[in-house]
Amino acid sequence: MTTVGNAVPSTTVPPRPGGRPQQxxxxxxxxxxxxxxxxGALAAAACTTGxxxxxxxxxxxxxxxxxxxxxxxxxxxAVLVSFDQDRPTVRDRVVSVVVHSLGALVLLALVYVIxxxxxxxxxxxxxxNFYTQDLASAGSLAPLTQGGVIHAVAGTLxxxxxxxxxxxxxxxxxxxxxxxxxxxxxxxxxxxxDAMTALPDVLAGLFVYATLILWLRRGFFGFAAAxxxxxxxxxxxxxxxxxxxxxxxxxxxxxxxxxxxxxxxxVWHVTLPTARSGLATxxxxxxxxxxGETAPVLLTAGVNTHVNLNPLSGPMMSxxxxxxxxxxxxxxxxxxxxxxxxxxxxVLVLLxxxxxxxxxxxxxxxxxxxxxxxxxxxxxRDLARYQRVDAMRAAEAxxxxxxxxxxxx
Amino acid sequence: MVGxxxxxxxxxxxxxxxxxxxxxxxxxxxxxxxxxxxxxxSDYLFRAxxxxxxxxVLVLMxxxxxFLAFRGxxxxxxxxxxxxxxxxxxxxxxxxxxxxxxxxxVLIALVAIVVAVPxxxxxxxxxxxxxxxxFQRLLISMVDLMAAVPSVVFGLWGFIFLEWRMTSLAxxxxxxxxxxxxxxxxxxxxxxxxxxxxxxxxSSFIAGVVVALMVVPITCSITREAFSQAPSGERExxxxxxxxxxxxxxxxxxPFAKGAMIGGTMLGLGRALGETIAVSLIISxxxxxxxxILQNGTSSISSLIALHYAEATPFxxxxxxxxxxxxxxxxxxxxxxxxxxxxxxxxxAVSEA
Numbered sequence: 001m002t003t004v005g006n007a008v009p010s011t012t013v014p015p016r017p018g019g020r021p022q023q024x025x026x027x028x029x030x031x032x033x034x035x036x037x038x039x040g041a042l043a044a045a046a047c048t049t050g051x052x053x054x055x056x057x058x059x060x061x062x063x064x065x066x067x068x069x070x071x072x073x074x075x076x077x078a079v080l081v082s083f084d085q086d087r088p089t090v091r092d093r094v095v096s097v098v099v100h101s102l103g104a105l106v107l108l109a110l111v112y113v114i115x116x117x118x119x120x121x122x123x124x125x126x127x128x129n130f131y132t133q134d135l136a137s138a139g140s141l142a143p144l145t146q147g148g149v150i151h152a153v154a155g156t157l158x159x160x161x162x163x164x165x166x167x168x169x170x171x172x173x174x175x176x177x178x179x180x181x182x183x184x185x186x187x188x189x190x191x192x193x194d195a196m197t198a199l200p201d202v203l204a205g206l207f208v209y210a211t212l213i214l215w216l217r218r219g220f221f222g223f224a225a226a227x228x229x230x231x232x233x234x235x236x237x238x239x240x241x242x243x244x245x246x247x248x249x250x251x252x253x254x255x256x257x258x259x260x261x262x263x264x265x266x267v268w269h270v271t272l273p274t275a276r277s278g279l280a281t282x283x284x285x286x287x288x289x290x291x292g293e294t295a296p297v298l299l300t301a302g303v304n305t306h307v308n309l310n311p312l313s314g315p316m317m318s319x320x321x322x323x324x325x326x327x328x329x330x331x332x333x334x335x336x337x338x339x340x341x342x343x344x345x346x347v348l349v350l351l352x353x354x355x356x357x358x359x360x361x362x363x364x365x366x367x368x369x370x371x372x373x374x375x376x377x378x379x380x381r382d383l384a385r386y387q388r389v390d391a392m393r394a395a396e397a398x399x400x401x402x403x404x405x406x407x408x409x
Numbered sequence: 410m411v412g413x414x415x416x417x418x419x420x421x422x423x424x425x426x427x428x429x430x431x432x433x434x435x436x437x438x439x440x441x442x443x444x445x446x447x448x449x450x451s452d453y454l455f456r457a458x459x460x461x462x463x464x465x466v467l468v469l470m471x472x473x474x475x476f477l478a479f480r481g482x483x484x485x486x487x488x489x490x491x492x493x494x495x496x497x498x499x500x501x502x503x504x505x506x507x508x509x510x511x512x513x514x515v516l517i518a519l520v521a522i523v524v525a526v527p528x529x530x531x532x533x534x535x536x537x538x539x540x541x542x543x544f545q546r547l548l549i550s551m552v553d554l555m556a557a558v559p560s561v562v563f564g565l566w567g568f569i570f571l572e573w574r575m576t577s578l579a580x581x582x583x584x585x586x587x588x589x590x591x592x593x594x595x596x597x598x599x600x601x602x603x604x605x606x607x608x609x610x611x612s613s614f615i616a617g618v619v620v621a622l623m624v625v626p627i628t629c630s631i632t633r634e635a636f637s638q639a640p641s642g643e644r645e646x647x648x649x650x651x652x653x654x655x656x657x658x659x660x661x662x663x664p665f666a667k668g669a670m671i672g673g674t675m676l677g678l679g680r681a682l683g684e685t686i687a688v689s690l691i692i693s694x695x696x697x698x699x700x701x702i703l704q705n706g707t708s709s710i711s712s713l714i715a716l717h718y719a720e721a722t723p724f725x726x727x728x729x730x731x732x733x734x735x736x737x738x739x740x741x742x743x744x745x746x747x748x749x750x751x752x753x754x755x756x757x758a759v760s761e762a
Contacts, residue, residue, distance in 0.1 A: 061577055092653035099539055102531025106625055107548070110555045113566045113622070120569065173462030181456050181463075189463040191748070196470045198676060198744045199737075200683025202711045206733050207473045209718065210480055210726075231473065234466060263448065264455035285557060292559025295685040295715055320561040324686055327565055335569065342562050349557055357550060 034093075037080040045073035070101065117342050124333075124340030135337075136306040144333050149341050151307040155222065155316040156348075159301065160290045162226035162311060163233060167290070168283050170230075171237030178238070179245040180267060190242070196235040204231040205299030213300060220302025222311030225318065228296035237286040244278030245271060277359050284356035288349045294320040319345040474737055481731030484724065492731060498696045498713065500721075500728035507710065507732050509696050513613065514709040514736070516702055517688060518681035520617025521624050525681075526674050528621070529628035536629075537636040538658060549633070556626035564687030567619030572610050572691060575618065579609040579703045594704045611693040613702040616709075619691060620684045624677035631676065631751070635669030636662050668750050675747030679740045685711035710736040 049069040074097055082090045123144060124130050130148040138147025178190045208228040213220060248271050256266040272279070302315025303325065319341050326338030448456070485492055488505060495506025536548045579594075586592045597608050639662045647657040663670075688709050694716065695706035710732050721729055 063574070063578065064581070088653050088656055092655040095655040095658075096539065099531050099534045102528055103535030103540070103548075106528050106532045106555075106629070107551060109622060110551060110558070113558070113563060116566055116570055117562055170462060170466060173459060174466045177459035177463035181459055185460070186463065189467050192467055192470050194748050195741055195744045196473075198679040198683065198740060199470075199473070200685065200711055200740055202683065202685040202714050203473065203477065203733050203737055206714060206718070206730065207476055210476065210730070214726075231469065234469070238466065263452045265451075267455065285553075288557040292557070292561065294559070294561045295711070298686075298715055299718055320559050320686070323565060324561050324690065327568060327690070339565060339569075342559075342565055345559055346562060349559060350554075353550075353554055353557055 033084065034081075037077060038097075041073050041077035041080055044076050045069045048072055074098065114346060117339055117346060121336065121339035121341075121343035124336040125343055130337075130340055134306050141331060142333065144336060147337070149319065149322060149337070149344060151305065152317040152319045152322040152341060153344060154307055154309060155301070156291060156318040156320075156345075158309065158311055159222055159225045159229060159297065159316065159318055160287060162223060163229035163290050164283070164287050166226070166230040167233040167237055167286065171234050171286070172241055172279065172283075174234070174238040175241035175245055176267060176272075178242050179271075180263065193235045193238050193242075197239050199232070199235070200295075201232050201293050202295040202299070204228050205296035207231065208296065209299045218313070220300065220315040221313055222301060222308070222316035225297045225301035225316065226311065228300045229290045229293055232293055232296055233286045233290045236289055237282055240282035240285065241275075241279055244275045244282055247278065248274050280359040281356045284352050284359065288352040288356070291345065291348055291352070292320055294324055297321050298324070319348075474734075474741075477730050477734040477737055480727055481734045482727075484728040484731045485734075487724075488728075488731075496697050498717075498728075500725040505728050507735050509698050510708045510710050510713050510732065511735065511739075512698050512700070513692075513707040514682055514711070514739075516613045516700075517617045517620060517692075517707065517709055518678055520614055520702055521620035521681040521684075522674060522678050524618055524621035525624035525628060525677055529625045529673070529677070530632060530670065532625065533629045533633035533636055534658065534662075537633050538654070538662065549630075552626050552629050552633070555622075556630065560623055560684065561686050563619055563622050564690040567615065567687055568690040571619060572615055573606065575615050576606040576609040579612065579614055583609075583703050591700060591702050593701050595701065608705055609703060611691060611705050611707075613692070613699065613707040616688045616691045616707070617681075617702070619687050620681050623684060623687070624681050627680055628673040628677040631673035632666060632670050635666035635673075639665040668753060672747045672751030675743055675750065679743045679747065682740050682743065683711055683736065685715050688712045689715050 046069050049065055049072055052068070053065055074094060077097060078090055078094050081093045085093070118125075127144050127148075129145060131153075132150060133146070133148035134151035135147045135149070136151075174189065174193065178186055178193070205228045208224050208231065212224040212227060252270050252274055253266055256270045261269070297318045298321055301318055301321065303321070304315040304317055308314045308316050323338045323341040323345065326334045326341065329335065329338075484500065484505075488495070491504060492506045494508055495504045496509035497503065498505050498510065532552065536545060536552070540548055582592055583594045583597065587594070594608055643661045643665075644657055647661050652660060689712035692707050692709070692712060693705060694708040694712065696708060699707045714729050714733055718726065718729055
């Protein structure tokens with residue numbers, strides 16, 4: 001406890017040591033010797049491996065070259081660092097290199113898979129008929145200037161639309177239930193939903209195949225595929241939405257309860273609007289997942305080559321299934337079409353993903369500039385309304401010659 | 410508050426700001442007040458609707474499982490215990506069992522996990538500990554995107570691109586490590602030349618590597634989240650004691666996220682067990698136990714279902730349902746264990762409000 005008041009401060013400041021003024025220390029992690037060691041090790045490894053590959057040992061192959069270079073690089077780098085650093089630092093540097101390489105490898109693999117798909121699908125994608133025709137008239141020997149994937153695009157959109165029509169209300173309702181209603185049943189639902197998120201998609205397809213296809217005896221139809229997709233996606237949407245709902249700041253809901261609103265009003269006016277962007281992200285990512293699912297569609301939607309817009313009768317093609325089937329043909333044109341279908345699928349997924357990032361990516365309660373403007377406007381309107389009401393009350397009071405008791409501001 | 414927060418939290422320690430008790434006259438201890446919330450009619454309706462939604466999902470999920478059991482019962486009844494010990498799959502004449510497909514499924518999943526876990530942990534560590542702050546969100550988005558890339562795209566890539574390029578790697582492993590039983594390839598000698606690539610295609614190894622790409626984002630996002638939740642006080646404490654970055658990670662971050670790392674791996678395993686399309690594209694099915702992961706020919710339950718459902722007789726379909734039931738039980742077991750481990754780990758214990 002320090003005494004506060006007129007007492008003389010007892011802190012003494014030591015005099016600065018004479019001589020040069022202190023220089024601010026550089027806290028940056030990058031130092032020249034480190035960079036030099038890194039570059040040196042890289043150069044040494046590349047050259048040694050090059051020598052091995054071309055002159056000395058009977059090795060060949062680019063992948064082997066890269067792997068050998070990397071191993072040598074880590075080794076040489078460790079030796080270089082150990083010249084002027086202690087053991088823990090050497091370990092730290094080596095781990096840092098390994099972690100960076102692993103991260104880069106994963107991201108490279110992702111980018112490479114996407115680019116490779118577009119590269120192989122390119123020959124099909126440049127023809128306009130690929131987007132406007134179906135495969136009814138184009139056999140497997142037809143050139144790429146005939147036939148397209150419009151039937152699969154239409155089928156995918158209809159199936160995923162119907163599936164999300166079932167899965168979104170059910171998933172969100174389940175999420176709200178798991179979040180709002182406590183109890184044993186709620187915990188059971190949560191456990192089952194958690195377990196079902198990883199239900200193998202082929203089993204959802206098998207379930208619908210045995211019920212809707214075999215019991216109704218009307219062959220494959222689009223709605224069956226939509227149901228199978230819905231069974232796959234419901235737990236995913238429910239779980240993602242539940243996680244988002246849990247992030248709602250407790251202060252907001254408690255404030256709502258403190259103001260006297262019931263549970264339903266709190267959910268409708270506070271919890272759901274606060275989590276809106278997160279919920280939208282959950283739904284969109286669920287849709288992205290549904291678009292890419294192949295196994296449920298394989299078992300339930302059937303295969304056809306022309307546009308079928310009626311989900312209740314007749315087989316309905318979808319993009320992932322088309323890609324899956326086409327690449328099994330030996331003809332280059334069919335393989336190109338398969339990759340083209342995969343490209344269209346990827347574009348749809350990327351589009352959904354971009355929308356999800358634009359909508360979500362904001363924490364609950366954080367507003368975009370437009371939302372902030374609208375909030376401010378609404379607040380200003382409220383203020384004007386309060387002032388109007390106050391003025392009216394004052395006028396009434398004046399009429400009855402009654403004075404409100406003065407309130408302390 | 411009506412929610413169920415109380416069951417998820419430890420009681421918050423209450424530090425009294427009042428002067429010590431002896432300055433007051435002694436009071437009888439207050440009985441804890443019983444708090445009840447009175448729900449209005451609309452709240453009851455809301456709860457009923459929400460509960461019905463939850464129940465519907467529950468019923469749906471239980472229906473999938475019980476339906477598999479119901480339809481598979483016929484085949485299970487006929488095959489009896491031999492269903493688990495037979496390798497052949499010939500339900501319409503002769504024996505059938507899931508031994509071979511089960512072993513194939515597990516081997517593919519194990520290869521996928523062995524390849525994916527180092528990649529996923531490395532990526533998660535990179536994103537949460539090493540990457541520059543301004544790239545972090547972009548990198549997280551990219552991992553999420555990887556999870557959203559359709560499995561058929563990975564399948565096409567593995568089938569058309571990777572399969573023939575992996576054969577030289579498989580050959581190399583076989584040459585140098587062939588003395589380890591699982592890396593053995595029958596019919597190929599050490600210095601044999603000639604068109605040997607066909608011995609190495611369509612193997613568990615290649616399928617596992619492709620499935621690994623689908624497992625990485627799942628494991629990565631779970632572990633990354635746990636890494637980033639490691640308490641900053643302990644991190645700074647480690648740095649203050651003179652730890653290097655790796656010293657800090659190995660002393661603070663990794664122990665903190667141990668549960669999430671195991672759980673994330675198990676969830677990835679669940680995904681790997683159920684993967685259908687990529688595996689169906691790559692492998693060439695054989696119905697005999699194939700313990701050599703580099704050798705052509707293997708099988709998995711999901712691809713068995715996907716490739717055989719169309720031409721199956723009613724009894725054959727029942728056998729497929731029984732196989733599906735086995736897969737269902739396997740993934741459910743793995744996922745339950747994973748969920749328990751993840752929820753028990755310290756990283757799950759963060760406050761909400």
